[in-house]
Amino acid sequence: MTTTRSADVLENALDAVARAARPTARSTAATRADWLRNIADSLDRASAELISIARAETNLTEVRLANELRRTTFQARLFADRLSTGSFSGAFIDPADADWPMGARPDLRRTFIPIGPVLVFTASNFPFAFGVAGGDMVSALTAGCPVLIKAHPGHPDLSRATYRVVTDALADAGAPEGVFGMIEGEDNGRAAVLDPRIRAVGFTGSTIGGRALFDVAMSRPDPIPFYAEMGSTNPVVITPRSWATRRAEIADGFAASLTASAGQMCTKPGVVFLPDVQGFLDQLPSLSAAPMLNDHILDGFHRTTSKMATQAAIALGELSARDAAPILFRTSIAEVQARPDLLDLEMFGPAALLVEYTHLDQVVDVIDQLPGQLTASVHGGDQPDPREAELVARLAEHAGRILWNDWPTGLSVTDAQQHGGPYPATTAPLSTSVGTQSVWRFLRPVTFQNMPDEALPEGLRRNLNSPSSAQEHA
């Protein structure tokens, strides 16, 4: 009986987003901008209630949650602003040309249309910013796609409360019925990935979970784009020049980045290459334990740190039974050269591997073994010297974001942001899941040939009332 009900809920949810696909796709950019602004305003009005529910379900502090909700509503408004100014048109217009060198060309006009209903698996560690009204949801809605949320089991009450706020805001703004839905339960999530009505998937979470669902999506009779943002150890290189001049600053910066939100960030610095581990430890401020999101996550932290401890690395610090006590591991560059898999073990929580090197060239050599990363950072001199510049170039071959004299946590939502990277950082290395460029994940190019204005989408027509943002080639 329960199974039947759950199947009905899933079927209704899939049917609703499928029915909403066409009206959502045909809404104007200005209209969708209004939806997004209404969502942001409604979340702001409900902030006290939502933060209170989130506190009860996640162990995150009120300050942290308030900041995260502010980021979430800012994000919705930023995307709305970019929609209003035509940022996601991407149009190219090639007028007919009888003298085109390979032979006369017809009139060709290229634009982007929404890919269709998008399924979004939300994350545990950012209940707002990567949650029901998070980045994947607003980028899909910006693109003109209905969204079906798979709620994270770590905060079910918050998911339901946020869902109600967003649904009411969309209805209030006149959005199509069914444009936004939510399902719960692992089986339902998996079934939705396989459903032909779902046209793309966004996922934020673990590499194991992301890969399993990626495999399901690729096994479809018609595979679909699957955007998973997964694991990363976010290597940091402290060069001899930086260590010689900025010890305290580097140690303090690392401590803050390691323990922010109890290390439960996909951008936490998990591997640090440095010339003097003991000096670094002497310089570190004391690191205090903090509660993790939930017991399941704490178990995972104990599991991965125990695994690291049984490997070549030497543990500095002790595991705590209840809270997550920061723990550091120490190894040598020679060990890592022999066992590059040590660079690949993500410990979700306040843990990191410190790798001592003698010559910077040893680090340059090891970088070629790095799996795909969301970020990589270099702490160097005021300006990069040639060896440090080479280090930056090598790291860029493996990561989506490269930082100079800065720490990877604290991800700003902007136009130039990139949050992604080669596998296993993501399953889609050519895309970003944060920043305005994340919208392109859900837009499909279509070219119209010899098409009269009467059947062209807005933005491609010859008789425009407003200036076109299309690139025109003579």
Place this chain on the structure above:
Amino acid sequence: MTTTRSADVLENALDAVARAARPTARSTAATRADWLRNIADSLDRASAELISIARAETNLTEVRLANELRRTTFQARLFADRLSTGSFSGAFIDPADADWPMGARPDLRRTFIPIGPVLVFTASNFPFAFGVAGGDMVSALTAGCPVLIKAHPGHPDLSRATYRVVTDALADAGAPEGVFGMIEGEDNGRAAVLDPRIRAVGFTGSTIGGRALFDVAMSRPDPIPFYAEMGSTNPVVITPRSWATRRAEIADGFAASLTASAGQMCTKPGVVFLPDVQGFLDQLPSLSAAPMLNDHILDGFHRTTSKMATQAAIALGELSARDAAPILFRTSIAEVQARPDLLDLEMFGPAALLVEYTHLDQVVDVIDQLPGQLTASVHGGDQPDPREAELVARLAEHAGRILWNDWPTGLSVTDAQQHGGPYPATTAPLSTSVGTQSVWRFLRPVTFQNMPDEALPEGLRRNLNSPSSAQEHA
């Protein structure tokens, strides 16, 4: 012994492109433009020899092959021109902003870097334009990626001759050693898809072959982008308004498009919806048989047309033993509504399914059942009336290119071109395999945070000698 040699050849080829990856990535856009122009010039100089080899291996006519080679060299030069003018920078610059509403933002600069060595499976039906020096190869090289060609067994001599011309041209232009390689044999192709040194794959061919290799790529420990351009039946709708006024023009246009290159085009019109099949047949000019590329392809044509004949459709014309005699099948809209799989059977060669309808609304209903298509065409009045405009909008939900009063064969290479579509037309619906935008398949975004000029890629630096094409946001 042969196996060992083949394995050595493969290993050497993979090693060579892997070694070439960094120098190729670090070449300037102007340098790569020179490589491409040198390739085009060399192919032009070798045209007589290459066309002669191609004629012996493919049954294609000299005129057709000369046109195709002209398209191929034009394509290389067009990509070189776009490289020279900075078309593929895609840069965004967000200067640091202490007042950014979600919290102070750092300086963020986003650009694109080459994804790494690209494996290209060439096609049988376009031995030049989708061959060794074809679209996938020049787009990957434009992006800054070494290319490993898997030669098509349908024209081995032409592949080897073209490979020598291109390799000499690259060496002559000073390109890095190993930037371009070639392998042969199905097993080697499959092994290369699995090799960690290969970072992306381009494929042009059948849905069965493309899907099999796609599955291999997705099974890797680190799945990589796989761009397969595969099957399409390229539906054409003849509306009552167009049929009333342009019968002869439509029949002649269809006949030419159906039989161009003996129907061996991925854009051949394979399904035609029309209000009067008998009137259409009466209007058709006589269609003559022509040899196909090779016996393997002729067998496939006989197999798929026999399959269609045993299904609901009625055959008009007869199968020929040697050449490919054009053959048409006839069915009703009611039959297709009941059996939408008929719309999905690609017959590679001069064959098409004619579907008779009574009301245009019936066609609109059937469109929702269409699998993904490379193209879809509408023949209507001079200007679309509202029902015809609705037809265009519905077809755009299923295809990459939508044509008005035009035929899908004869694909121009331009900036606004789109050659792709939802599965099974491709495995990557957000990309194009033809036109300058195909380069983006091989470029990965990277953002630099707080990075001084000394370690920034060209185009992101603050002290620019030339005007920047980056979009800057205040």
